[in-house]
Amino acid sequence: MELVLRGFATTQKGVPHWPGTRGEKKSMKIHALTTGAVRVKHSFLFPSPGPRRQLDLFMPGALSDPLPIHCWAVEHEGVLRLVDTGETTAARDVPFARPEVTREQELPAAMAEAGLSLDDVSEVVITHAHGDHIDGLVHVRGRVMINETELRFLRSPMARVMRRILRQPLPPGFAPEPVVLDGGPFGAFSRSRALSDDGRIVAVETPGHTPGHVSVICVDDTGRHVMLAGDATDTLEQLHARRADAVAPDVRVHTATLETILAHCAQHPTVYLPSHDPESGARSAAATTVGSDGPIGPQASAVAVPPTLA
Numbered sequence: 001m002e003l004v005l006r007g008f009a010t011t012q013k014g015v016p017h018w019p020g021t022r023g024e025k026k027s028m029k030i031h032a033l034t035t036g037a038v039r040v041k042h043s044f045l046f047p048s049p050g051p052r053r054q055l056d057l058f059m060p061g062a063l064s065d066p067l068p069i070h071c072w073a074v075e076h077e078g079v080l081r082l083v084d085t086g087e088t089t090a091a092r093d094v095p096f097a098r099p100e101v102t103r104e105q106e107l108p109a110a111m112a113e114a115g116l117s118l119d120d121v122s123e124v125v126i127t128h129a130h131g132d133h134i135d136g137l138v139h140v141r142g143r144v145m146i147n148e149t150e151l152r153f154l155r156s157p158m159a160r161v162m163r164r165i166l167r168q169p170l171p172p173g174f175a176p177e178p179v180v181l182d183g184g185p186f187g188a189f190s191r192s193r194a195l196s197d198d199g200r201i202v203a204v205e206t207p208g209h210t211p212g213h214v215s216v217i218c219v220d221d222t223g224r225h226v227m228l229a230g231d232a233t234d235t236l237e238q239l240h241a242r243r244a245d246a247v248a249p250d251v252r253v254h255t256a257t258l259e260t261i262l263a264h265c266a267q268h269p270t271v272y273l274p275s276h277d278p279e280s281g282a283r284s285a286a287a288t289t290v291g292s293d294g295p296i297g298p299q300a301s302a303v304a305v306p307p308t309l310a
Contacts, residue, residue, distance in 0.1 A: 028200065030218060030226060031073040032273075032281045033110035035086025035136060036101030037066035044096045045234060047246035057096040057246055066100055067276040069132050071107070072228045073116055074218060076196055082124040083216045083228045084275065085136030086110065094166045096246070099132065107136040125195060125203060126176060127230025128210040129154050130168075133275065137171050147205070148178035150212025181205050186217070187225070188264035206232045206261065208254025209245055215261075217270075224289060225270040232261060235277040236290070265290040 041063060043056035071084035088106050091099040103109075111118055123143040126134055129150055137144060153159055154170070163169060179193055181203065186192035189204035195216070206215045209231040216228040233239045239261060244254035264270060269289040273280040282288075 028218060028220070029075040030228075030284065031075075031114040031116065032284050033071050033073055033086060033107065033114060034105070034281075035069045035071060035088075035107055035110050035132075036099060036105040037068055038087070038100065038132060038276065039063040039066055039098045040234075041096045044246050045238075046243070053246055053251070061096075063098065065278075067234070068278060068280070069099070069101070070273075070275045070280055071110075071133070071136065072216075072273075073111065073114060073121075074201060074216075074228075075116075076201060076218075077198065079122045079196070080116065080120045081195070081201070082121055082140070084127055084133040084230065085124060085140055087132040088135045088138065091131055091135060092167050094168065107139045125214075125216055126150070127215060127228070127232075127275075128213040129170070130210070130231065131171075133230065134174065135171050137174065144176040145179045146176040147203070147212040147214045148180055149207070150210060150214075151176065151178045153211045179203070181214070187268055188260050190260075206230070206257050208232065208248050208250075208257040211249060211253075213257075220287075223268065224287065225264070225268045226284070226287075227261075227264075227270050227272050229261075229272060229274045231275060232257065233274050233277075235274060236272055236279065236283075239272065239274075239290070262290075 041057060041061040043059070043061050045064060047053040048056055069087045071082060071086040074081045074083065086107050087099055087101045089101050089103050091101055093099070108118055118139055121140060121142055123145060124137070124140055126144065126146040129146065181191040181193045183192040183194050186202050186204055191205040193203045195201040195203055200219045202217050203214045204217055206213050206229070213230060213232060215230055215232050218226045218228070220226065234245065238245070239258055242255060242258045244251040248254040265272065271283055271287055272290045273284055
């Protein structure tokens with residue numbers, strides 16, 4: 001799936017401006033790469049309030065239909081960037097999720113299907129350090145970047161213990177470069193970091209699912225923002241509902257981030273693309289923005305139909 005973006009750059013506050021020579025246009029291509037699927041428990045998608053929010057993850061429960069495991073390739077100014085790297089066949093089941101990945105669905109095949117080569121990848125931006133976003137790093141050479149806050153969390157005793165309990169080791173050779181979000185505000189987001197020289201590709205702070213989670217925003221020639229949201233939410237429905245997920249360390253932090261994302265969507269037409277939303281590919285292809293699919297706000301929680309449960 002490919003979305004072609006042309007021409008505009010932005011200032012750090014998300015205000016469009018023309019780069020370079022007057023009238024000059026530069027093309028950008030964003031490819032949705034699907035590296036298998038995952039089934040998750042109902043309690044993962046729709047957690048109970050209070051102490052049961054995380055406890056229910058370890059109790060018997062129905063699983064969803066397969067949800068995609070997307071990562072993204074962004075071509076811009078002669079640079080090929082990846083946002084996350086997807087999953088591999090080495091993935092193990094956890095109590096609340098069952099990955100379904102074949103070798104033919106791993107990153108090299110997904111790149112080839114999009115007409116791209118891993119040899120051309122200049123850098124990788126990691127939204128957060130869960131296996132279905134970083135395990136594909138075994139296929140990648142070159143610069144890998146991660147928010148310093150996420151890397152610091154990964155090294156904490158709690159994170160180390162949980163990786164051992166869930167049998168979710170970091171991929172071999174995992175050594176990303178810590179990045180500081182020191183670029184100031186971008187739209188509704190208080191912290192950001194420009195990833196491209198012209199400021200059209202920007203990492204923004206979206207903590208909640210993990211403490212150092214980031215999303216990547218690309219800006220097109222109409223001022224439309226394409227938000228590669230990682231696991232900021234699992235679906236657009238969850239964003240509209242302002243529902244914190246079951247694994248977020250702090251519900252208040254996650255809920256505040258959802259409010260910030262919705263505020264940004266109200267300020268700038270935004271194509272919102274979470275990694276596991278079955279509709280992300282179609283929204284990317286059609287450039288469907290948040291709000292054009294229904295109202296932005298609590299009343300919009302019924303706009304999208306959640307995945308069927310089996």
